[in-house]
Amino acid sequence: MPRLEQLAELTGHEDRVWCAQWHPTKPILATCSGDKTVRIWQSTNPQDPTKWQCTNVLEGGHKRTIRSVAWSPDGRQLATGSFDATTGIWERDEDENGDFECVATLEGHENETKSIAWSKSGALLATCSRDKSVWIWEVEEDNDFECLSVLQEHTQDVKMVAWHPNEELLASASYDDTIKIWRDDDDDWYCADTLHGHDSTVWAIDFDPSGERLVSASADQTLKIWRRYHPGNPEGIITPRRGEPVWKCVATVAGQHDRCIYSVSWSKVHGVVASAGADNTIRLFEATPSTAGAASSDVIASTNEPGTLFDVHLLISVQSAHGTNDINSVAWYPNEEHGDWLASGGDDGSVRIWRFLKD
Amino acid sequence: MTTLINQNPIIYEASANNSTREWREDEDLEDSVDLIDAQEIFDLIRSISDPEHPLSLEQLNVTQRDHIQVSDENNSVLVEFTPTIPHCSMATLIGLCIRVRLLRCLPARFKVDISVRKGTHQSEHAVNKQLNDKERVAAALENSHLLEVVNQCLATATSGGVVANIVKGPAIAN
Numbered sequence: 467m468p469r470l471e472q473l474a475e476l477t478g479h480e481d482r483v484w485c486a487q488w489h490p491t492k493p494i495l496a497t498c499s500g501d502k503t504v505r506i507w508q509s510t511n512p513q514d515p516t517k518w519q520c521t522n523v524l525e526g527g528h529k530r531t532i533r534s535v536a537w538s539p540d541g542r543q544l545a546t547g548s549f550d551a552t553t554g555i556w557e558r559d560e561d562e563n564g565d566f567e568c569v570a571t572l573e574g575h576e577n578e579t580k581s582i583a584w585s586k587s588g589a590l591l592a593t594c595s596r597d598k599s600v601w602i603w604e605v606e607e608d609n610d611f612e613c614l615s616v617l618q619e620h621t622q623d624v625k626m627v628a629w630h631p632n633e634e635l636l637a638s639a640s641y642d643d644t645i646k647i648w649r650d651d652d653d654d655w656y657c658a659d660t661l662h663g664h665d666s667t668v669w670a671i672d673f674d675p676s677g678e679r680l681v682s683a684s685a686d687q688t689l690k691i692w693r694r695y696h697p698g699n700p701e702g703i704i705t706p707r708r709g710e711p712v713w714k715c716v717a718t719v720a721g722q723h724d725r726c727i728y729s730v731s732w733s734k735v736h737g738v739v740a741s742a743g744a745d746n747t748i749r750l751f752e753a754t755p756s757t758a759g760a761a762s763s764d765v766i767a768s769t770n771e772p773g774t775l776f777d778v779h780l781l782i783s784v785q786s787a788h789g790t791n792d793i794n795s796v797a798w799y800p801n802e803e804h805g806d807w808l809a810s811g812g813d814d815g816s817v818r819i820w821r822f823l824k825d
Numbered sequence: 826m827t828t829l830i831n832q833n834p835i836i837y838e839a840s841a842n843n844s845t846r847e848w849r850e851d852e853d854l855e856d857s858v859d860l861i862d863a864q865e866i867f868d869l870i871r872s873i874s875d876p877e878h879p880l881s882l883e884q885l886n887v888t889q890r891d892h893i894q895v896s897d898e899n900n901s902v903l904v905e906f907t908p909t910i911p912h913c914s915m916a917t918l919i920g921l922c923i924r925v926r927l928l929r930c931l932p933a934r935f936k937v938d939i940s941v942r943k944g945t946h947q948s949e950h951a952v953n954k955q956l957n958d959k960e961r962v963a964a965a966l967e968n969s970h971l972l973e974v975v976n977q978c979l980a981t982a983t984s985g986g987v988v989a990n991i992v993k994g995p996a997i998a999n
Contacts (some may be wrong), residue, residue, distance in 0.1 A: 531963065549967055580960070641954075667958065685957075685958075725936065790934035792959070814933075
């Protein structure tokens with residue numbers, strides 16, 4: 467029987483927690499809030515995962531809600547995206563218990579910054595905003611960030627940006643109900659594909675470990691799984707634009723969440739998908755290869771594209787994960803060391819650490 | 826404001842009877858386990874001022890008790906409101922005032938959905954989408970100018986309904 471057990475409840479934020487993000491290599495969590503601060507939480511005892519402490523509070527850096535946080539891939543910097551339209555870049559003093567200081571402020575968006583993300587190599591940073599644009603920044607020496615491109619093809623707010631786990635390919639999710647895929651041709655960034663299908667705002671997206679599938683979460687209360695088809699693919703899916711792969715929706719998970727889904731995280735360790743939102747519930751799903759003829763009571767979606775045979779199973783549903791409050795963010799631990807840990811942040815101002823037990 | 830969006834609104838009678846419930850003299854609010862119902866929600870929002878006219882939402886028939894659905898057990902509230910004219914640009918602001926009023930007065934457990942009554946506004950989908958986008962609402966309320974306008978509309982909100990009816994406790998255990 468799969469279980470999701472709560473290891474710890476971390477309190478301290480004085481307003482809703484919008485986003486929780488794990489450090490890439492250490493058991494350290496960064497969370498941000500409507501209280502305009504970022505809190506850094508650290509595991510105090512490797513033997514006891516229920517013991518955490520808040521080691522830093524980053525305040526004074528933003529004048530409004532901090533909506534998202536993201537660690538750089540080398541874990542040395544932390545980016546913060548705020549409703550004040552700026553993105554802050556923070557570094558920690560010398561050792562691990564030093565204070566964080568803001569070493570750069572990225573300006574340019576016309577209104578609230580919603581999401582920020584570092585590419586896998588750490589060479590690029592993407593930001594997005596209610597101003598409908600996605601900005602790509604190049605990370606240079608001496609904490610200089612140069613804007614490479616301002617991408618203005620969404621017709622409404624851009625809620626989230628997420629980089630491919632391996633390539634320099636970006637996905638963005640929008641209030642215009644679509645997801646866009648962005649690539650570059652020698653620093654010339656363009657929209658390679660637009661994914662239609664959701665009936666309302668797409669709040670969150672995440673890639674699977676291989677980067678060949680994408681999951682999206684929407685205000686239409688569904689999750690969709692999209693698969694990339696390369697030119698010349700064996701399934702015979704047409705790729706109209708020369709050299710450009712296309713993304714197609716291969717499964718829709720409906721009838722599970724009954725209110726807006728705000729966050730989704732696809733574990734890069736074990737492939738389980740976690741989703742959460744305004745129905746106060748965290749759900750864990752798995753997409754496994756279909757076995758022909760096998761009836762399964764927990765299959766909640768099947769694929770609808772030729773050549774892609776997998777079933778989506780609901781593993782666990784945790785009601786009232788943050789009491790009667792919305793959950794705004796879920797994030798799987800990024801590596802094998804604690805791959806069974808999931809962090810969540812909610813409207814109750816708390817951050818919770820969970821452990822997934824498969825059986 | 827030079828030109829009003831709606832120069833000649835129709836004015837309706839506000840009902841003199843504030844609540845249909847009868848109170849026992851010895852009833853102690855602390856012990857009372859009243860469920861929150863449509864009347865309570867209506868009492869909270871009926872006296873919100875219209876942004877343009879010195880009249881309440883009730884007087885302009887923007888809000889009506891019958892256009893409110895509540896399930897205390899499911900922690901859900903649905904409020905539909907009717908803008909005075911189909912191209913009313915104040916619709917989003919009115920919806921925001923209703924949302925803020927309920928945010929401040931209802932127990933946190935309630936999920937509130939607000940929408941324009943079907944067929945009463947030419948941009949009803951766009952207005953509804955904005956009013957129910959939590960992030961947009963949160964960002965809007967950090968705008969001090971907008972917040973001031975909202976607070977002005979809400980300044981009259983307690984003058985109508987009987988606010989003391991609301992019990993801000995946890996839901997009754999099943």
